[in-house]
Amino acid sequence: MxxxxxxxxxxxxxxxxxxxxxxxxxxxxxxxxxxxxxxxxxxxxxxxxxxxxxxxxxxxxxxxxxxxxxxxxxxxxxxxxxxxxxxxxxxxxxxxxxxxxxxxxxxxxxxxxxxxxxxxxxxxxxxxxxxxxxxxxxxxxxxxxxxxxxxxxxxxxxxxxxxxxxxxxxxxxxxxxxxxxxxxxxxxxxxxxxxxxxxxxxxxxxxxxxxxxSKKIAKKLLKDSWPLILSGIIVSIYMKVDQIMIKEMMNTAYVGQYSAAVRLSEAWYFIPSVISTSLFPAIVNAKKRSEELYYERLQKLYDLMTLFSISIALPMTFLSGWLIKILYGEAYFLSGDVLSLHIWAGVFVFLGVSREGWILSENLQRYTMVYLGLGMICNILLNLFLIPGYGIIGAAAATLIAQAVSVLIAPALFKSTRISFVMMIKSLTFYSIFSRITLNKEIK
Known part of the structure; x- marks a missing residue:
């Protein structure tokens, strides 16, 4: 070997x-x-x-x-x-x-x-x-x-x-x-x-x-890219509309407090992309051997992403106030609470990124825009209701819920992608991890 x-x-x-x-x-x-x-x-x-x-x-x-x-x-x-x-x-x-x-x-x-x-x-x-x-x-x-x-x-x-x-x-x-x-x-x-x-x-x-x-090539490129333009706008609104709404409904100082926390929260988002890019070829190759092995490896990827993201979110939840104070100073006193909540959106981001390879492998790209659109609408509506009552904490909560809707709940609405919902639930509840540990003990 x-x-x-x-x-x-x-x-x-x-x-x-x-x-x-x-x-x-x-x-x-x-x-x-x-x-x-x-x-x-x-x-x-x-x-x-x-x-x-x-x-x-x-x-x-x-x-x-x-x-x-x-x-x-x-x-x-x-x-x-x-x-x-x-x-x-x-x-x-x-x-x-x-x-x-x-x-x-x-x-x-x-x-x-x-x-x-x-x-x-x-x-x-x-x-x-x-x-x-x-x-x-x-x-x-x-x-x-x-x-x-x-x-x-x-x-x-x-x-x-x-x-x-x-x-x-x-x-x-x-x-x-x-x-x-x-x-x-x-x-x-x-x-x-x-x-x-x-x-x-x-x-x-x-x-x-x-x-x-070349006009001919330009037409071809635009013909292929227009869905990506639309999805790109949806993603941008989905990810950035909270800061726009905070400014319009509150003021720029609150945007500063919020963005300071978001920058730390989103600093980890490159990790799932690197891991998925490295591991997904092995998952796709497994499909050539058997469907069972294919989904077994995909489940392990989800489990790995869950463990990674929670291992980041959990300590950040308790250390957020201290970390904000050390890095940004007393002026950003509200950012700690935002970070402690917003960091959990990363759990769904990690899972969502790891699912992208499966979406492409199964040729289910048409559902991606639907997921993003639902997340965008959810984020905007929640911000409208939560920011007036809870300020930037409400904006962080809106982002967290919107990510959960886009990554976890939306796939459950369609038969073709429902298996993704089931597998992610198994990861988030640690059911698949404990089942694997129990099975290994029984074999021994």
């Missing part, structure tokens, strides 16, 4: 994918570390009110960000893998489409801020942050290297920009710079990343001047 494992790991293909995964994972970890520590220092410096203005502006842009990316990312990678000889026209067409999407997004933002937003500073921040989407269109270069399993190069660019940004943020804090400087820095990060990606692409002997636009 050991000899076989060594043979597999010695293969060039395996080493290539493994190294690529390690680089991507390492980049994510560094981003999380920076977000927690440097981000907390920035939040402590800005205070709840200014952080609230920044978080509200970012959430507003995120609501319609899918109009800028046009849901093309996954589709572009697929096309680049399947038709590498068409890379110049695929990349050029995608860049033009996303740039047009960014223009449309900016027009919406300008209309919104000058029609509904009275605060001049907030207006400026939204416009500056929105303009970053033009430069983000060049992430098509990142997708090219992703398709060639060379993400380590783009990760290095991201790490370099991350380090530069971290040092500049520290300088701005020590210099007592105003909020607008931190906003400009976010735009500068996008510009630096774009410059780095273009340099990387040309350094590989390639050139952007060979890129071209």
């Amino acid at each position: 050991i000899a076989k494992l060594k043979k597999i790991t010695a293969e060039i293909g395996f080493k290539r994918y493994f190294k690529n995964t390690v680089w991507v994972f390492g980049g994510k970890v560094l981003q999380i570390i920076s977000a927690i520590f440097i981000g907390a220092w920035v939040a402590r410096y800005l205070g709840p009110d200014q952080l609230g203005i920044l978080s509200y502006s970012q959430s507003l842009i995120a609501l319609f960000l899918a109009l800028s990316t046009l849901g093309l990312n996954g589709i572009l990678v697929r096309e680049l893998v399947n038709r590498p000889e068409k890379k110049n026209v695929l990349l050029g067409t995608s860049l033009i489409l996303q740039t047009c999407g960014s223009i449309f997004l900016m027009l919406l933002l300008v209309y919104f801020v000058y029609s509904f937003e009275e605060n001049e500073l907030t207006r400026k921040i939204i416009i500056i942050l929105g303009s970053a989407t033009f430069f983000d269109s060049f992430t098509v270069i990142t997708l090219y290297f992703q398709s060639t399993v060379e993400s380590k190069f783009t990760v290095r660019i991201n790490i370099a920009v991350l380090l530069i940004s971290a040092f500049v943020k520290i300088f701005l804090i020590l210099s007592k710079a105003p909020l607008i400087f931190f906003v400009i820095l976010i735009l500068a990060e996008s510009i630096l990343t774009t410059i780095g990606l273009i340099w990387l692409y040309t350094n590989k002997g390639l050139t952007l001047f060979n890129w071209s636009f």
Whole structure:
């Protein structure tokens, strides 16, 4: 068995994918570390009110960000893998489409801020942050290297920009710079990343001047991506509408308190993606051998996600107040209670991410938008009822319940996906884990 494992790991293909995964994972970890520590220092410096203005502006842009990316990312990678000889026209067409999407997004933002937003500073921040989407269109270069399993190069660019940004943020804090400087820095990060990606692409002997636009390919890409645009908007509303509603129903200081907790709560969300990506090929291969083995492995994945998420949520529940005080300071005294509740939404996020592979494997993607739509509607309605009475604690409760509806309850409504509901219940009640332990004892 050991000899076989060594043979597999010695293969060039395996080493290539493994190294690529390690680089991507390492980049994510560094981003999380920076977000927690440097981000907390920035939040402590800005205070709840200014952080609230920044978080509200970012959430507003995120609501319609899918109009800028046009849901093309996954589709572009697929096309680049399947038709590498068409890379110049695929990349050029995608860049033009996303740039047009960014223009449309900016027009919406300008209309919104000058029609509904009275605060001049907030207006400026939204416009500056929105303009970053033009430069983000060049992430098509990142997708090219992703398709060639060379993400380590783009990760290095991201790490370099991350380090530069971290040092500049520290300088701005020590210099007592105003909020607008931190906003400009976010735009500068996008510009630096774009410059780095273009340099990387040309350094590989390639050139952007060979890129071209094809109306035929544009129609095909948009035909494939429009469901993803819609689902992307739904996801954004689902995930960010709480901060928008807190600002409109309360004020930006409460948005700052809430977003400080959410940033810590969501910092763990990259874990299920990494685990599922690594383990799901083995689950799919099991289906070729038997349906029983396939679902047995899927159940084990759900069990693993449940244990991981609860092992994070449980200590965070009791340490949330202390952690918020250490990282953010006394000014964020309300964030601890929000974190202790919001962290449990991660249990459903972990399970939901692990289910995505099964949805694709069973060709049940049509249900995903229904789940997300139900979660979005639930979140909006609950926020309307809970925020007036319970403030940002109510918003956290709304998020938790909406996640439970989207991930756990919604699959029970349809016969084709009901098995997912049953398996998740077995994981959440530890029934499958205890059954496996009992069975192993009986065998021994």
